[in-house]
Amino acid sequence: MRSPILDYLDDVLERTDDFDAGAVADYIPELAAADPNRVAVALCTVNGTVYASGDVGHEFSIQSMSKPFAYALAVEDLGLQTVLSHIGVEPSGEAFNELSLDPESGKPRNPMINAGAIATHALLTGDGDTATERMIDLFSRLTERSIDIDEAVANSEMETGARNMGLAYLLHSSGAMATDPRVAVEGYIRQCAASVTVHDLALMAATLANAGVQPNTGERIFCRQTTKHVLSVMASCGMYDAAGDWLSAVGIPAKSGVAGGIIGILPGQVGVAVFSPPLDAHGNSARGVEMMHRLSDDLGLHLMDAGRPARSSLRETRVADVEGEPATIYVLQGDMVLSSIESLTREIVENPPKTELVIFDMSRVDEVLPVARRTASEMATKLLDEGYCIVLVDPENTVTDFQDSQGRNVQWWSSERLEQGIGA
Numbered sequence: 490m491r492s493p494i495l496d497y498l499d500d501v502l503e504r505t506d507d508f509d510a511g512a513v514a515d516y517i518p519e520l521a522a523a524d525p526n527r528v529a530v531a532l533c534t535v536n537g538t539v540y541a542s543g544d545v546g547h548e549f550s551i552q553s554m555s556k557p558f559a560y561a562l563a564v565e566d567l568g569l570q571t572v573l574s575h576i577g578v579e580p581s582g583e584a585f586n587e588l589s590l591d592p593e594s595g596k597p598r599n600p601m602i603n604a605g606a607i608a609t610h611a612l613l614t615g616d617g618d619t620a621t622e623r624m625i626d627l628f629s630r631l632t633e634r635s636i637d638i639d640e641a642v643a644n645s646e647m648e649t650g651a652r653n654m655g656l657a658y659l660l661h662s663s664g665a666m667a668t669d670p671r672v673a674v675e676g677y678i679r680q681c682a683a684s685v686t687v688h689d690l691a692l693m694a695a696t697l698a699n700a701g702v703q704p705n706t707g708e709r710i711f712c713r714q715t716t717k718h719v720l721s722v723m724a725s726c727g728m729y730d731a732a733g734d735w736l737s738a739v740g741i742p743a744k745s746g747v748a749g750g751i752i753g754i755l756p757g758q759v760g761v762a763v764f765s766p767p768l769d770a771h772g773n774s775a776r777g778v779e780m781m782h783r784l785s786d787d788l789g790l791h792l793m794d795a796g797r798p799a800r801s802s803l804r805e806t807r808v809a810d811v812e813g814e815p816a817t818i819y820v821l822q823g824d825m826v827l828s829s830i831e832s833l834t835r836e837i838v839e840n841p842p843k844t845e846l847v848i849f850d851m852s853r854v855d856e857v858l859p860v861a862r863r864t865a866s867e868m869a870t871k872l873l874d875e876g877y878c879i880v881l882v883d884p885e886n887t888v889t890d891f892q893d894s895q896g897r898n899v900q901w902w903s904s905e906r907l908e909q910g911i912g913a
């Protein structure tokens with residue numbers, strides 16, 4: 490049986506079939522030769538299954554969609570503060586190949602435009618490996634296959650790369666980039682010439698959606714903080730001077746490339762990728778933008794579209810004898826985030842437990858966000874102050890770091906002990 494998700498992706502291609510706006514990039518001669526009729530779409534959820542339709546095996550150069558990944562690697566290498574001291578995070582409102590520098594600091598405005606991406610590439614050095622080798626290795630780990638550079642595209646762009654070379658010389662001469670401009674631009678151009686399919690891009694996007702963990706191999710490629718930062722910069726700067734329109738209409742962090750690809754990420758859910766070579770006036774794939782609009786509307790991807798509010802963390806409150814003593818048992822569930830923990834604290838504040846022994850059964854809790862951890866431990870401290878004894882049943886160790894500052898009566902029980910205690 491064919492998956493309805495594949496049928497849906499076919500439908501996206503069909504519904505945009507008569508869309509023929511835009512023109513293929515011609516400032517890189519090799520790209521001018523691209524077949525404008527090639528088209529593909531793919532999506533991959535954080536579970537790692539890729540669904541793709543159209544010219545799914547067709548390879549094209551990643552171009553600027555490499556920028557967020559190079560930036561993530563630089564942040565992992567050097568730490569965010571160091572990278573921010575070289576490259577800003579403000580949308581430039583200008584075309585991707587402008588020399589958009591902050592007038593005060595002289596830093597490139599952001600890492601998603603060429604000036605910032607060349608400076609980012611220049612920050613990447615490895616143990617003997619060139620920055621480009623590291624990028625190719627990164628792409629291969631993200632896509633679960635061996636990624637190659639399209640040498641014809643790389644050479645073609647080197648021959649006509651005067652503008653990027655000019656940007657790099659200006660960055661170098663103003664002190665914004667220490668690396669030899671020719672080395673930085675050649676490496677950056679090779680990074681952009683990595684050859685990928687929509688299938689590859691969906692996996693790359695899904696890794697960002699999955700907080701930096703490649704969904705199939707389980708490898709943590711970027712830490713959570715880095716991923717969050719990179720997605721924020723993609724949201725505000727990823728679509729160049731169309732970034733504001735994009736965020737309001739499509740509503741997800743995204744990045745386009747001049748070969749015709751666009752990736753988009755809904756954090757925690759899905760990565761999507763589209764491909765169609767003709768570009769609009771902003772240098773974004775024209776049909777790709779159209780397909781992304783449809784994906785966003787049909788699949789409910791817009792970030793600002795509030796989803797179902799989180800369930801209350803409190804599944805039920807029970808009063809029972811446990812190990813022969815009366816106890817109040819709060820059975821918690823799901824992800825503990827601000828809105829879900831608020832209902833738990835409200836219940837405790839409005840109906841304080843009537844037994845001295847208070848048990849928090851966390852065996853059904855999935856994840857505890859820092860805000861919930863803080864609120865819960867403050868709540869526990871208050872209960873201890875009131876003279877209650879607290880038991881935590883936390884088999885997944887979701888709150889391992891809870892400690893009462895005065896070392897008071899908090900006990901950790903296993904789920905079995907609670908079950909047997911109630912039965913006793």
Ligand code: GLN
Nearest residue numbers: 552553585603681746747
């Ligand atoms: N390699 C291309 C360039 O630097 C990347 C630009 C893009 O994809 N927008 O011009």
